[in-house]
Amino acid sequence: MAWRFALMIDPAASDDPRTDFSGTFRIIDPATPALSVGELSTQRGDGIFESIGVVDGHAQEVGPHLERLAHSAQLCDLPAPNAAQWRQAIELAAAESPAEGEGVIKLILSRGVEHGPAPTAWVTVAQAADNTTARTRGIRVVTLDRGYDSGAPARAPWLLLGAKTLSYAVNMAALREARRRGADDAIFVSSDGLVLEAPTASVVLRFGDRFVTPEPTGAILHGTTQLSLFDHLRAEGHDVGYETIPVADLVKADAAWLLSSVRLAAPITEVDGIAIPVDAGLTASINRYLLSPRD
Template identity: 85%
Template structure:
């Protein structure tokens, strides 16, 4: 990923009434060091982030991403982000993105330097990878046990399973394991047999005329792209639902996708080596919608 732009943020209090936060931004060279060696984001993964897709210079789903950033901050006992300050930072980064094509903006809020007085915050902009093959030819996935049962989030909220944290070592290990098994990606399942999510994406299944995703819970990061697609499907008169899905139900789906902000809708061609039907026409319509400007 080629970094194009980086902006350090002096975090403002959530209730700060200013309308212009430009004085709290510092542009830095994305190819040079910018963080302290005592930074807890790099030492312990102690922080949160969001990845926002950019299409032709337009940052997608800014509102939902800021909602989720605030939600993650609450779960992680981080100061509430000032929504207007972060919105302005996103617009600055989007202006530095490519006028044509796809990019990605990352928002990062860390607990800061160890024993330091304040959080560390920054925004980056980069060119997005080429995801055309995944969107058209599809991806193979395997199911991987997440290591906890479906009741664990309620019993142990300190696991932060519903927050988008910087602690992504497990997620990356899952993708490497999927590739060792000859697949492209993974779907996490609970130890008692329920479908959760992919390491970096939401799961959507089609059963007949119904589109279903795993029921939101403390174990699942609610996907901004999945929510937007469900809104679109409702507008088209299609039935959508949030339900508990058993692992054995996956093989009975009439089609399935992994949805994320940058890769968008990737059709699943097989699960654990068992072929799954691919609806190419529907997938193309999803891609067209997800590449359209969305706020």
Template identity: 75%
Template sequence: MALRFALVIEPVGPEDEGPDFAGTFRTIDPSAPALSVGELSTQRGDGIFESIGVVDGHPQETQAHLERLAHSAGICDLPAPNLEQWRQAVTIAATHAPQQGEGVIKLILSRGVEHGPAPTAWVTVAAAADNTSARERGVRVVTLDRGYGIDTPATAPWLLLGAKTLSYAVNMAALREARRRGADDAVFVTSDGFVLEAPTASLIARIDGRFVTPAPNGGILHGTTQLSLFAHLESEGFETGYATLPTRSLREADAAWLVSSVRLAAPITAIDDFELAVDAGLTASFNRYLLSPRD
């Protein structure tokens, strides 16, 4: 996705009130070099990010993304972001997103330059890829071992599980492996046999009429789209919940979806070549809701 706009954010304290942070933003040419060679985001992936979907110029679930950015910063011992400053940056960025159709705003907070200024932060805007096929035709997935047990996040917090970090090499490798196996995407599972999440999406399954997602205590990134969709389902009278799901339970699902901020809801058509039924009508209603303005 080619960048349309980029904005550098100068650091301020988390409690600074502003109220106008315009003087802390600097627009840069998104096609020009901008980062120092000592930048730790590129050298070590030492930073965090968020991707906010934009529909017809409206950034979706901004507050939830900002709260998750702050949560990730806390896990990674990064300076706490000033959420009002970042909110104003998102508002400016949204004016440069496609005003018809879909886009994506990325928020990046890095530890900064090695032995230099810290932290560094910026926002980018791009048009979103066309996700029509995934939403309408669905995706085939394979399960891949994430390499740790269900209790590892509690016993090894230094692994930063549950933070949305820039260290996405494993996630991208998982997607390549899924494609080598003839699938479109992957679902991570623990070494002791429990469901986690997809490399870039949350998993929702309908089991015995109840919509469930893996409990976030297993080092899972709490999905903003999953949270929003659960609230919508509850308002429609459906039962939702969190559960520690054994991998085998995926074969018991009536239907399942991968959900994320930009792709939205993609029905899963098969898991490890086990075919799943697709509820086309419900999927379409999910995506109508997710394409509606959501604050």
């Protein structure tokens, strides 16, 4: 049976010296209404979020997710989250998940109610989808033009391309388009022909013994799972790097994956109808690592 837990947060200032923030949390019934009709997260997508994988009751990569939440808040001119408060909320949510199995914790920080005095914040945890098929059999992807060139983030920082915002309509439209084309997922590319990222995942390619991902510019959301994997690969003696990757190089890779916090490593089997090799053994090893407890 699917499970879910939710709590609202009264956001504390980033320099609040308290060590116990339990009085700022309000547990709510996730099946009942909880947001005002004036809430800007639902009216305009004006807010930020993070999705944290939970494995056997353990929240994965909490520190990197909180760092990225703070980075997104800065880009969006939102109040800086109090890391200790959010960490305590994550611990409470993780404690409500089963001791076995996978889940996902979502952190949401919104600008709040229109003309209101303060942001709105909440945390949910729920059972994750079964991603076994994607991890073992792989996924087919298509490339989709993101609609801007590689220099756009520097010219127009107000596009918030490096922030994880609630405005995910384009990302969801890209997934629907991918499915209309007979694929499982998409990879965004710049209008000048460079690989960016997937709508909800990072792209990692292997060429020989070197693992690469697109250079983390303002156009790409730096993936917490990708960062963790690169640390692991370095420790295993592999060469890793950030590069400018032309679209044509996707089908030249010896193996490729989409990486995300919940689906983990999904091997790419096909790009725009062209088959690429799948390293099943390496993929299984990567996912064993990603399923191990990671802080």
